[in-house]
Amino acid sequence: MxxxxxxxxxxxxxxxxxxxxxxxxFSKLFNTTHTGAAHSSAGMDYxxxxxxxxxxxxxxxxxxxxxxxxxxxxxxxxxxxxxxxxxxxxxxxxxxxxxxxxxxxxxxxxxxxxxxxxxxxxxxxxxxxxxxxxxxxxxxxxxxxxxxxxxxxxxxxxxxxxxxxxxxxxxxxxxxxxxxxxxxxxxxxxxxxxxxxxxxxxxxxxxxxxxxSMRHKLKISTSTILIRNVPEYLRDLDVINQVFSVVPGGIKNVWFLYDFTGISEDVNDAKEAMQHLEMTEVSHLKKLLQIRHNDQTIDILAEMKNYQNDEKFYPPIHFKSFHIPTLDRKVRIKLPGFLRIFLRQKKVLKRDWSIQTLTAKHKSIENWKQLLSQGNIPKHSKLFIQFQSQTGAYVAHQCLLSQVQGNLDFTLIGVNSNDVLWHNLSRDNTVGYIVERYAVTLLLIAIIILYIFPVSFIGLFSQLPLLVRVIPSLRWVYAFPGDIRETLASLLPSIVLTMLTELVLVVFRFLIYFRxxxxxxxxxxxxxxxxxxxxxxxxxxxxxxxxxxxxxxxxxxxxxxxxxxxxxxxxxxxxxxxxxxxxxxxxxxxxxxxxxxxxxxxxxxxxxxxxxxxxxxxxxxxxxxxxxxxxxxxxxxxxxxxxxxxxxxxxxxxxxxxxxxxxxxxxxxxxxxxxxxxxxxxxxxxxxxxxxxxxxxxxxxxxxxxxxxxxxxxxxxxxxxxxxxxxxxxxxxxxxxxxxxxxxxxxxxxxxxLLPILDDKKYENLTRREDGSFDFETLNRPPNHGPLIDREYYSNLKLHLLHPAFSYEHPRIWIPQDEYGIASMLITQLEEEVGDLKGGSNKGAIIEQGGRFFGPKISIFEAPPDYK
Structure with a gap:
């Protein structure tokens, strides 16, 4: 037809x-006749x-x-x-x-x-x-x-x-x-x-x-809700407990959202320093192994001191975070260390810099934790509340919580602590925040509309002569036989459409984060x-x-x-x-x-x-x-x-x-x-x-x-x-x-x-006794759920929904084991210099001689000593 x-x-x-x-x-801008690329395939032969x-x-x-x-x-x-x-x-x-x-x-x-x-x-x-x-x-x-x-x-x-x-x-x-x-x-x-x-x-x-299910109910997230726009007068544990006493069962735990910017930056710097330190120690180990392999009579302890001072680099440049009031965002810039060349700075020993940075950051992190224990860190306008039961959490989630318009007006239930986007959560509901959300929405709509132009030209890829005239550098396709060119012309539109689609997915994820x-x-x-x-x-x-x-x-x-x-x-x-x-x-x-x-x-x-x-x-x-x-x-x-x-x-x-x-x-x-x-x-x-x-x-x-x-x-x-x-x-x-x-x-x-909080379905087939009353006894028998084990249930409740930086612990050095015992000596020497690195290990990893290009090969068969 x-x-x-x-x-x-x-x-x-x-x-x-x-x-x-x-x-x-407007008409000239959008009046393209190259859309409908699929029509180039109309009447395609078998x-x-x-x-x-x-x-x-x-x-x-x-x-x-x-x-x-x-x-x-x-x-x-x-x-x-x-x-x-x-x-x-x-x-x-x-x-x-x-x-x-x-x-x-x-x-x-x-x-x-x-x-x-x-x-x-x-x-x-x-x-x-x-x-x-x-x-x-x-x-x-x-x-x-x-x-x-x-x-x-x-x-x-x-x-x-x-x-x-x-x-x-x-x-x-x-x-x-x-x-x-x-x-x-x-x-x-x-x-x-x-x-x-x-x-x-x-x-x-x-x-x-x-x-x-009981297995799911045991998770902390099932009875915990996130509440936004908490006014300052409610950011107190006693007040929160009193306010939410109307919820069935009451409150079990409360986690305030503290300002984590400072401690988070220190933790990131400490982890980076630890990474550089382990890289330096492994590099030393490889060099010492090579020397030992070539000369079995060498004094390893003497060589260890020599090689501690041979690796220098430009440490990364970290700026302090600055606040953008309009958007209520904190931004921290990190620049690669080689830019120090323009400041005429000299390289520093990587090992010494790593130890100094690690020591300083650990001291700062402990100070932050002390301030947290004293309640001296500012709180944001969000908090997590764990209720005594899943039912209580859903009652709070499905109700309008505050009599004041704009307060406690957004709740989110079932939040996984590892899934929280902390930098988004720390932002207040300011005008800039609202404008940014709508601006991103308009940008997403614009991308959907404007992407018509690149997609509309897909039809060109099925017309090789026209495509070659537009892009002369593609003349090499005529070197192929006619059948191959015909097949290539039929494949290209679908390939290009797939590539364009994958590109926009990355952009969409980036933009939606900013909503x-x-x-x-x-x-x-x-x-x-x-x-x-x-x-x-x-x-x-x-x-x-x-x-x-x-x-x-x-x-x-x-x-x-x-x-x-x-x-x-x-x-x-x-x-x-x-x-x-x-x-x-x-x-x-x-x-x-x-x-x-x-x-x-x-x-x-x-x-x-x-x-x-x-x-x-x-x-x-x-x-x-x-x-x-x-x-x-x-x-x-x-x-x-x-x-x-x-x-x-x-x-x-x-x-x-x-x-x-x-x-x-x-x-x-x-x-x-x-x-x-x-x-x-x-x-x-x-x-x-x-x-x-x-x-x-x-x-x-x-x-x-x-x-x-x-x-x-x-x-x-x-x-x-x-x-x-x-x-x-x-x-x-x-x-x-x-x-x-x-x-x-x-x-x-x-x-x-949402989740139904009434267990009304079990009354559907409720039987009557001979005297006309209902038999409720069978309904009240506890179900047999069998053994239940859930790791999250036994996690540290005190730190569960705080920013991960507050639960940072001193790391333990981990370098691979070698046949000469050099790794053990390196760990012992490092622990003597840095008291925060006690408990280092060389178990679970081994280093062996490798090829010329990649050098010694490291193999692992266990987790790091400080892995959780």
Whole structure:
């Protein structure tokens, strides 16, 4: 069914109130006709898609082959959760067979990911859900609609290439065939709603069961809330206890937010000095070992004194932090030490500087701790309160706390002490703070809009002759054979789109931090929405709509009812682009993620040069990758949105969606089990999942809007609107969808972040005795939860939610053991000079002779002596 491009006049718009804001300069700025890059793939031939898939598949298979081989060699890189975590947290190692990792990974049940947190488990569930949905509707739509589309052409109307499988191939003589598309759309939309309702109900049960479990309740964070805008007269322990005595159970602990700037800077300086000291000692050890290796009769004690004075450097330049009143931010500048050359300063001995700095900073840190114990450190307008029970915490969290407007007006529950963004938390709610938040919001919106320009030029990469004229330095591509150039031209748009998307993600994370979020969890939740909007606009709308951006904006605002026309005239022509996009994305994601070639290269280059002490090696190996769910969920929400939008228009898209979801599931089942850290400080306890489900409605709206436009625009050979009744039916379906969307949101939104405090469900099946009274005895029996062990429960309550700098303890020197006992002598000598470094050790690390280029090799097999 070919929709003519001149059905609706996009250029001659009626004068409206938009004219007040509209100008010719504005039109010239945004009036680019290079949008709709996906239209360059319209009518793509089967051979072109086959070459794209074959090329991508070959690269992927090579990467998976290398992964299967390297997996057995570099175990700490490809299976770190089997070797680089505490023994009681290690996973069972997979069999050593070359491909023996595939079947066990696929069979691994999703429920096994629950210990990693609800975010991990629900993401795997999300991929399973999408696989089920697109497998079912894909099978139905391909079996029913593809034959209808394929045979819907006539001698005067036939689409080209892959478009023959889509709705675009139906000729005016066969417009009545569109009735089948209406029926399948109704089935698809009904199945979508059934799945969403089922999953939201399941989410509520799963989340409540998790939050109400005894293991979770024992965590300090479950009964602790963060309160902002605490007035000065309430920043007293006795007053706070009295004020919150109305909360059931009362208060258990209170942590004020003290001014941590001074002690934090001292702790950072002390850690830096300690790092330089260990590097110096290891460097001395290597030199002494080399001397001892060459001359067994050398006097090591004499040589130790000689080499203590041979390593000089320019120490880093630290400025005192200064306050920016307008933004209520403290900034500290650190400059590299080589800049001291311009001040004509001389180098200093690294060992002496490290010892002096460490001694001075330790003394300052002890003074800060003394001031804290005396209550002489200023307090900020935030505090943490731990209540006696989880119920008390949620009562306080769900109530309006203060009678004074603006006081105690923001609470946050379930804060992980390791997830707090202390510099954001220390800021007061000033005018500058509020302005900064809105300025960042406007900047995020501007990026979403202005990113249209780089994305709009993606189409150039599929037209090599034009691209070479624009960038003459690319003439070398003509050295390749024609088939390779054709394949390259089909791959480049998808590659460039992926690169542009990754770039903006970094910018979004940076900007959202400046919106004043108190925790990483809040950043992930906020990022999910912003990133989804960006991806939906740039990866879908911009690359599919061919009209001028200016015209689109004016058209939507002037006549919103023309949106279906806009979708109907653009979406069908862009279908084949997403075939390529999903195929390339699937193979590239799978191959790159498994192989991790960047980490493999860094392991034998940069890391070998940077990791100069056992402590550096230990933290690099044991600091496992962590999933940032705030950017992962929206990625697959957008994929599902695109799939839903095209599942009726071009059913073949379901094959590629299922393909990318299957490879994604394979990777994350392996990675969550063997690669990613099991600790997620920014855990949202599943709050990302229902938002991801509701984001999928964008695809339903696009599908319905596009079909409305197609049904109303379609005319038979006599010029009659033969399927207009289908359009009216779809309009009704759109209204029902909007109503259902709003109803579902209003019904479940409180369950996204709140917790029921009444245990009313257990009374549902309460039985009556013979005398008519209720039997409450069975309800009051305590449940048998079994043994419970939770490390956080036994942590130091006094320091738990204070800034980490206040819990700093004197470090213990750690250098590797050697065959001559030189390390022990170095530690003893250092402890005699610096009393704060008692308890040094050379256990858990060993140094051995290495190659010429990298020198002696350091190996570790235990944690540092001061590791917690």
């Amino acid at each position: 070919s929709v003519p491009h001149d059905v609706y006049n996009y250029t001659e718009l009626t004068t409206s109130y938009m004219g007040f804001f509209y100008s010719e300069q 051979s072109v898609l086959g070459k794209t898939i074959t090329t991508s598949l070959c690269f992927c298979l090579v990467q998976l082959t290398l992964f299967s081989f390297f997996r057995l060699m570099f175990k700490d890189l490809y299976q770190p959760r089997c070797y680089c975590v505490p023994v009681n947290e290690r996973m069972d190692v997979l069999p050593r067979g070359f491909l023996s990792w595939i079947i066990p990974t696929l069979k691994y049940d999703a429920f096994n990911f629950l210990p990693l947190g609800l975010d991990a488990y629900l993401f795997v569930r999300f991929i399973h859900l999408l696989l089920l949905f697109f497998s079912v509707i894909g099978t139905l739509n391909i079996i029913i609609l593809v034959p209808i589309n394929w045979t819907g052409a006539t001698s005067t109307h036939t689409s080209r290439g892959l478009d023959r499988l889509s709705l675009s191939n139906i000729s005016p003589e066969n417009t009545t065939r569109l009735h089948s598309h209406l029926v399948m759309a109704l089935i698809t939309i009904s199945l979508f709603h059934w799945l969403v309702i089922y999953e939201l109900q399941s989410f509520v049960k799963i989340r409540q069961s998790h939050l109400l 004043g979020k108190a925790t990483g969890c809040e950043i992930e939740l906020n990022l999910q929405t912003w990133y989804f909007v960006f991806l939906f606009v740039q990866q879908f709308l911009v690359v599919t709509i061919s009209s001028s951006i200016t015209v689109i904006f004016k058209q939507i605002i002037d006549q919103p009812t023309s949106i279906p026309v806009l979708l109907a005239t653009n979406l069908p022509r862009a279908a084949t682009f997403f075939f390529q996009y999903f195929a390339l994305k699937a193979f590239a994601f799978c191959g790159n993620s498994f192989l991790r070639i960047d980490q493999l290269i860094l392991r034998y280059t940069i890391h070998r040069l940077k990791d100069r002490t056992p402590r550096q090696i230990f933290f690099r190996k044991t600091t496992l990758l962590k999933v940032r769910w705030g950017s992962l969920y929206p990625t697959f929400s957008v994929f599902s949105t695109i799939g839903i939008s095209y599942c009726i228009i071009s059913p073949l898209v379901n094959v590629f969606i299922v393909f990318i979801l299957s490879l994604t599931l394979l990777y994350f089942k392996y990675a969550l089990r063997f690669i990613f850290s099991h600790v997620n400080h920014s855990e949202t306890h599943g709050r990302l999942y229902p938002i991801a489900l509701l984001h999928m409605y964008a695809g339903i709206y696009c599908l319905e809007g596009c079909l409305i436009g197609i049904f109303f625009l379609s005319r038979d050979q006599n010029g009659n609107r033969s399927v207009s009744i289908d359009g009216w039916i779809m309009c009704l379906v759109l209204m029902v969808t909007i109503f259902g969307h709003i109803t579902l949101y209003n019904r479940y939104v409180k369950h996204f972040s």
